[in-house]
Amino acid sequence: MRGVLLILILVVVGVIAAVATGFLDINQTRSAEAPDIRASREGVAAQGGQAPKFDVxxxxxxxxTTERAVKLPSIEVRPAETRRPxxxxxxQPQPRQQPAPPSAQGGNVPTTDATQQ
Structure with a gap:
């Protein structure tokens, strides 16, 4: 029930917005007339009447779509040489430099692999 009520409210707001912005123009071209109603012992009888008519x-x-030329900026990315705040x-504190492993220092590195002996 709440969902139906919410949808109905959204439709009414949409119609009001359409009329207010000029997107929807409604003009009544024929007025409404109530029918003549007579009650008798046989029942109720209605004659005549007219529904309204609208021009919408x-x-x-x-x-x-159209083709357009768009200027794009050029971007150049260079690696940072030094960090500057x-x-x-x-x-920021500078990270500590780790000492190079012994193999990178050119020293003899003992191996435990039997195939390299």
Missing amino acids: DTGQVAIG APGAAP
Whole structure:
């Protein structure tokens, strides 16, 4: 029930917005007339009456494509040579450099693999 009520409210708000923006124009072209109702011992009889008539004009939405030239910025990425703190930022401590492994220092490295002996 709540869902139906919510949908009904959204439809009413949509119609109000369409009329307010000029997208939907509703004009009544014929007024309504109530029927003549007579009650008798045989029952109730209704004659005549007229439903209203409306002229509805809706806006149009045109969708299309066009080609346009768009300027794009060029981006150049360079690796940072040194780290510099941003202006106004506290300096960051530099990471400690790890000593190079013995194999990179050119020394003899003992091996435990039997195939290399």
